[in-house]
Structures are given as C-alpha cells and as structure tokens.
Amino acid sequence: MRPVDLARQHGLSAQAIRNYDDAGVFPPTERSEAGYRRYTPLHAQALRTFLALRGGHGHRPATEIMHATNRGDTESAYRLVDATHAALLAERDTRIEVATALDALATATSTPVRGRPLTVGELARRLRVHPATLRTWESHGILRPDRDRATGYREYGPECVRDAEIARQLRRGGYPLTQVARFVDSLRTADGAAASTAFLDAWQDRLTTRSRALLAGAAQLDTYLTMLERARQT
Template sequence: MRPVDLAREHGLSAQAIRNYDDAGILPPTERSETGYRRYTHLHAQALRAFLALRGGHGHQRATEIMRATNRGDTESAYRLIDASHVALLTERNTRSEVAAALGALSTGTPTLIDGPPLTVGELARRLGVHPATLRTWETEGILRPERDRATGYRRYGPDSVRDAEIARQLRRGGYPLHQVAQFVDSLREAGGAEALSAFLGSWQERLATRSRDLLAGAAQLDAYLSLLDRAG
C-alpha cells in the first residue's frame, strides 16, 4: 500500500502518514527499488491503534506507546498505559470529592451578611474559630479579604464571609486545606453553587468519554499486538 492508501481510511494526508512513519509510530517500512515506501496491513493496524490511543492518552503519550511497542518494549508501553489510567482515576476521585463537598454545602448554604464588612475578630466569632485560623486560610488562598486603606486591617465582605463559611464546613468534613482552596477557587470561577453543579456534570461526561477512549485505544492496540505476534 502507498501512503495515500493508509491516509484515505482516516481522512489524513499522505504527508501525515510519512510523518507518523518518521516518528516511529509505524513499524519499520520497506522501500521499493525506486525509494517509495511500501505499507502492509500491519502498518494500517498500527495507524488505527495510534489514532485510537491518541483519543485517550493524548498525542505525545500515544506516540511513546507506539514507539515502545514497535521496538519490542511492551513493558514500557504497558507502563505508559497504566500511568494514564492512574491519572484518570485520580481525576475521577477529585471530581467525586468536589461533588461530595457541594452536597454538604447544599444542606447548609452560607448566609450573606448585611451591613459593613466584618473584622477578623467578628468573623472568627461568627464561625467559632480562632482568628489565626482565618489568617491561615488567607495564606492558603481560601480567603481574599480587602484591607482598610486607613488602618490596613482586614475587612471581610459578603463574598469572603461566604468563602469562610464554606471553608469551615469543608474542614469539619475532614478536607485538607489544599482541597478546600481548590474547591473555593472552582466555586468562584463557576459563579456559584448552581453553576458549579453544571460544571461537575460536564466534568463527569468528560471523564466518561475519556474512559471509553482508553478502552477503544486498548482494543486497537491489542489487535496490533496480535498481528505482531503472528508476524513474529
């Protein structure tokens, strides 16, 4: 087969096939007497495997997996695949933790304050925590109080009070400070709990899609490995 024959199945250019060949994504290629590359069904399956792997692992890792496979180093290829699954599991757990925290907030929605901003002492009494705790939360990026221009004292407006009450609830639930900071940042970026719920739903869909992509890549790579076994 010619480069264009491999390319046609996937809507690629012949140059893309040559680039994949040069990158080691395809197995070694024979050349005709005139220097043209000759591809076989083995190369066609290698290309299918790479394109499927790319969906779940990304371009660079898919390339590394195919290079390792083509040089006979399946142990390295399996390790690369395992690393992607570990990363996906870690992200899935993070998403579950954020969703659980959001559920906890729904049973105790923070109330906004009326009137002027609160001082450190006033907010600490409201939450039942030590003022030093609020300063620690600020260092971790959980709170972003304003400063009084005349005195330099911290002033906690409605948004800061909301974030502080969220932090108190999450800390009571056993969440470490870095996870509390990540959650509060997500809440700020999403624009509130309702928007964050939509974000979590979209996140779950992305995780499910990537899981299917990893499965599809594994299936095509397994088919390629079977052909290599028979060819060897």
C-alpha cells in the same frame, strides 16, 4: 500500500502519514527500489492503534506507547497505559471530593456563617498550598478576602475559605484558573445549585467519554500486539 492509500482510509493527508512514520508510530517501513515507502496491513493497524490511543491518552503518550510497542518493550507500553488509567481514576476521586465539597457549601449557605477569619498563612497551611497560590487565586477573582482595617492584612472568612477549598479541588482535577473563577463566581449567584449540577454532570460526561476512548485504544492495541507477535514469528 502507498502513503496516500493509508491516508485515504482515515481522512488524513499523505504528509501526515509520513510524519507519523518519521515519529516512530509505525514499525520499520520498507521502501521500493525508487525509494517510495511501502506499507502493509501491519502498518495500517499501527495507524488505527495510534489514532485510537490518542483519543484517550493524548498525542504524546500515544506516541510513546507506540514507540515502546514497536521496539518490543511491552512492559514500558503497559506502564504508560496504566499511568493514564491511574490518572483518570484519581480524577474520578477528585470529582467525588468536589461534589462533596459543593454539597457542604449548599448546606452551609442555608445556615448562619460563624468562625473567625483566617490569615493567609493559616489558610495556606489548611489547604497545603503556598501563600503565593492564594494571592494568584485572588488575582483571578477566585478569592475575595477582606482586609483588616488596622493592619491591611488579608482576612479569609468562612465563605472565602469554602471558595478556596473548592478551588483546590478543581485545580487538582486539572481545571485552569479561568474556569475555576467562572465556576466559583456562578456559585455566588442565585443559580449556584443549578450551576453546580451542570458542572458536575459535564465533568462526569467527560470522564465517561475518556474511559470509552481508553477502552477503544486498548482494543486496537491488543489487535496490534497480536499482529506484531505473528509477524515476528515468521
């Protein structure tokens, strides 16, 4: 097959196929006497595998998996695959922690808030973050601490502490500060419970979609590994 033949099967350009080849996504490619690249069913499966892996792992990890596979280093390829699964599992755990924190928030807002305010240092130690992180969150509107009238120092009351704890969990889940700010702000409004449910549902849907993409990538990789083993035996 020519690059254009392989490209048409996946709605890609011939240049994209050449770029993937140069990037090491394909196994070694033979050329015709005129210098044109010649692709086989093995290269077609390599492309299917890469595109499927990219859906779950992302472009760079998928490329690294293909590099390791093509050079026969399956141990490294498996480790790369396992790393993505481990990260996804960690994100699932983070979502559960966030859901628990939001449930606690819903319960706490229905009862009087008590407890002395924390200083920036105390809150930073509580969350195990740097004080500068709290100031960054404040600049994005995530935290709204009061100020001591006498000293001017920041004071983080119970509501502010809860916002900070939620922000920490969301940041652990990989959410950008702008999205964390929008979410925390929505929880301060009357529709906070609805916003919380919608947010958690959307997060779960994203995790499910990625899990299915990882399964699809694993299936294509297994087929590719089988074809490589057969090719190397002939």
